[in-house]
Amino acid sequence: MNHQLFEWLRDNRITEMECIVPDMTGVARGKIVPKDKFVSDQEMRLPEAVLIQTVTGDYPDDSMLDLTDPDMVLMPDPNTMRFVPWATDPTAQLIYDALRPDGSMVEVAPRNVLKRVLALYEAQGWEPVVAPEMEFYLLSPNPDPDIPLAPPIGRTGRAEFGRRSYAIDAVNEFDPLFEDIYDYCHAQNLEVDTLIHEIGTAQMEINFMHGNALDLSDQVFLFKRTVREAAFRHGMYATFMAKPMEAEPGSAMHIHQSVLNKHTGKNLFSGEDGKPTEHFFHFIGGLQHYLPECMPFFAPYVNSFRRLSPYTAAPTNVEWGYDNRTVGLRVPHSSPAARRVENRVPGVDVNPYIAMAATLACGYLGMMNKIKPRDPLASDAYELPFQFPHGTEEALVRLKACTDVAEVMGPRFVEMYVGMKEKEFAEYFRVISPWERKFLLLHV
Known part of the structure; x- marks a missing residue:
């Protein structure tokens, strides 16, 4: 030892x-x-x-x-x-x-899938750098799954209502909980950074410092457990479902990503003159080309697809743009050294290892195959056609047919992942929902 x-x-x-x-x-x-x-x-x-x-x-x-x-x-x-x-x-x-x-x-171990993708980058002398952003909801305890979810009671003795995006006082409602979350994260060396109130009722976001993709995946994996445990101790639930409440926005795991030259430490996305490089554009091109084929990795459950709607503040396409939050691929304003691409498609319900591996696989294929992106979008991307599969079955069919991604992430892994999801979705479709009983039982 x-x-x-x-x-x-x-x-x-x-x-x-x-x-x-x-x-x-x-x-x-x-x-x-x-x-x-x-x-x-x-x-x-x-x-x-x-x-x-x-x-x-x-x-x-x-x-x-x-x-x-x-x-x-x-x-x-x-x-x-x-x-x-x-x-x-x-x-x-x-x-x-x-x-x-x-x-x-x-091959089917998620941590190994990410290691496989990172090894391909290393073989090229490249090193990905990532920074995840984690959105989640705080909820009142809900032991009965047939009862809709509701926000928790804060320090004022009232449940939150309405939209309180970026409101400091709305975060302060749950100060004792967040003090424990930060203490727990510090004790585990989870490098969390900013805390904000998101758009939804009692919806929060905590961001991570940028770093190594494997280490950050480990941290996200442990962070989810940490937040749930802290919430339990304060008489609340914390959920990482992508769309837990029908009238509220969904929750995402946005992934900021760039690639360094492993030998010089310089950002491959920026040239000596500070302008974006071909690697930058090809990385985006790879995401645009392959990300719609990989949706089971970014939207892994039936519930995940409920989030992907302009009415839930989630992307509906893989257009890209500079500081445009309506597109699936946003390039934030930054210095040349910090130039990066934010993948806004993944829901927070993803397996972090698999989502990291998949987004980096798409970018890798773009750089290796020199895939050119479409022109950046400066307008509202929500007005454009929906570019993702329409539901779980179509998503799995498209993933099965994408041999390029399977070669990068591992053919046996993709085969087993698809098989697992087919079984999971079959189980879901056996369940008769309250909506069906409400509207069909005596009316058809």
Whole structure:
């Protein structure tokens, strides 16, 4: 075991370890073990099938699975060791990588999918830099899923109403909660930055500092859990559903992205004269060309597509523009060194590893294939035609046909991801909704 890690566990009197592997839905799977057990045997084994469960806990069709149900060898990444600040006993958490017994990577593990894409960048001497923005809603507790969601009670004793975008006092309503969120994030070295009130009722946004794509994906993965745990302790729910309430806007995970020359550290998107480069335009061209084919990665659930509407402050296309928030791909005002592209398409319900891998895969293909973008848009993009698949079935058909993206992200991963989503959507369509009972039961 790494001697420094052993000293960290000893000095912090850790008694339990949460050994975690992220699955395809972004759920933390794994085991909780005593610290002494962890120190004596860090290797962990779990069935590969745990990675490909649907959000309801089911699996793709048997024809896609290895019926011998083999184990993965899970090895800890020492760089991910962090406190679990809300635990009663001194507890640490550690993210594991999924390997086969021969040491090769398990292709369907989301963390490995991102590593595969980052390796392609590294082979070109490139290093992506990303910065996610996380939107979420605070809610009153809702143990009955048949009851619509409602905003929580703040310090004034009243539930929020109306639209309070960027209102400081609206954030102050929940100061004790956000103090805990920031304390929890600090204890875990989650590099969160700005907090704002978003458009929706009790909808918030917390931004991350820019950095390495794998590290930021780890941080987002842990951040979601952190916010939910903090909310529980204040008598609230926090949700990362893309569209939790019908009358409110959806929630996104906007991803700011640029690419550095790994050897010089300079931004590939800006030339010596400060002007945008061909790499910049080709990156955008790749996003425009491939992003609509990858929508199951950016809109992974039936609920996700409810967000993609101009009436929910979400993009409906992959046009791009300078400081234009109506387009899917926004280029913020910045210095040449900070030139970047903001992908505004992903919902906050995405698996962060997969969404990061997919957006970088699209940009990579654009740069490698020198795909030219359309002209930037200076007008309202909501007036343009809808450019995404119309629902989950069409999205999966288009992803299946996109061999370029499969080659970058891994053919077996894409096959298993599609299989998992087909199973998940089939489960959804078996459910009869209250709307159907309300309007069809006695009227048709």
